[in-house]
Amino acid sequence: MELTNEQWEKIQDLIPDPVKRADGRGRPAKDKRQVLEGVLWILRTGAPWKDLPARFPPYQTCHRRFQQWQEQGVMRRVVEALARDLMERGGVDLSECFIDGSFCMAKKGGLLLGKTKRGKGTKLMAVTDAAGLVLSVSIASASPHEVGLVEQTLQERFIAPMPQRLIGDRAYDSDPLDEKLREKGVELIAPHRKNRVKKKTQDGRKLRRYKKRWKVERFFAWLFNFRRTLVRHEHKAENYLAFVLLACMKIMLRYF
Incomplete structure (x- = not known):
């Protein structure tokens, strides 16, 4: 089982029911929970769609429904709803947030691909709260x-509110970025690059917060436990992002 009953109850109203034919013909539509759990199995294992076990609906059904949900923006709406719920419960701490990026190797062509020393891939960025x-x-x-x-x-x-402080590594030490974020009410905290020539903008007291940056690194460790996010197999960038959002959903559900 990819979802507990409690987790399913939390999100079931956010997952659209399959569209029925106007003439009433055709086979009965597969249960949306079973379809979602089939998609989550693909997410967790990283296996090809055709390897979906027989205990789930046919892989063609799961893949087609996944495409429909992606095009309808279902994954993002689910994650946003969970985040708002946690914020209303007081479970979101914006006093210090952490940002980081990770490289994901890409196996197929498509948009949002770039060449690096590590090969062709996509950059995955994430922001986490203080926890x-x-x-x-x-x-x-x-x-x-x-x-x-x-x-x-x-x-x-x-969620709508901006972080009060945004903490990153040396890659984010940028005076123009610092100024842009300050205009939005966000304080940027990052260690200085070794080749910085302009005056220093950080002091030791602020940089103490940097020691807790492992929290965003832990998020990436959790994320890449869902193997479909570790390597981008999708030609469409939107499909890869949909899998990432599904993984975020699974991680968020742990907080309820």
């Missing part, structure tokens, strides 16, 4: 520097 709860994910070509992806990642956040 490590994921607040935003976004994908981009692996070629651009992470400092140029910060604003896009914040725009993709699951």
Whole structure:
């Protein structure tokens, strides 16, 4: 079982029912929970669709429904609803948030791919709150520097409020980024690059918060336990992001 009964009750109203034919013909539609659990099996194992075990609906059905949900934005709506619920319960701490990026090897062509020293791939960005709860994910070509992806990642956040502080590694030490975030009410905290020539903008007291950056790294460890997110097999970038959002959903459900 990919979902407990309690977890299913939390999200079942957010998963659309299959569309019925107007003439009433055709086979009865497969139960949406069974279909979702088939998709989650693919997410967890990283296996090809055709290897879906017989205990789930046919892989063609699960793949078709996954495509429909992706096109309808179902995955993002589910994650946003869970994030809002946690925020209303007081389970989100925006006092200090953490940002990081990870490289994902790509096996097929498609958009949002870039060449790096490690090969062709996609950059996966994430922001977590003070406790490590994921607040935003976004994908981009692996070629651009992470400092140029910060604003896009914040725009993709699951809840409306902005972080009070955003903490990253040396890759995010940028005076222009610092200024842009300050205008949005966000304080950027990052260690200085060794080749920094301008005046220092951080002090030791602020950088103590940097020691807790392992929380965003832990999120990536949790995320990549879902093997379909570890390597991008999808030609469509939207499909890969949908799998990432499903993994975020599974991680968020642990907090309920």
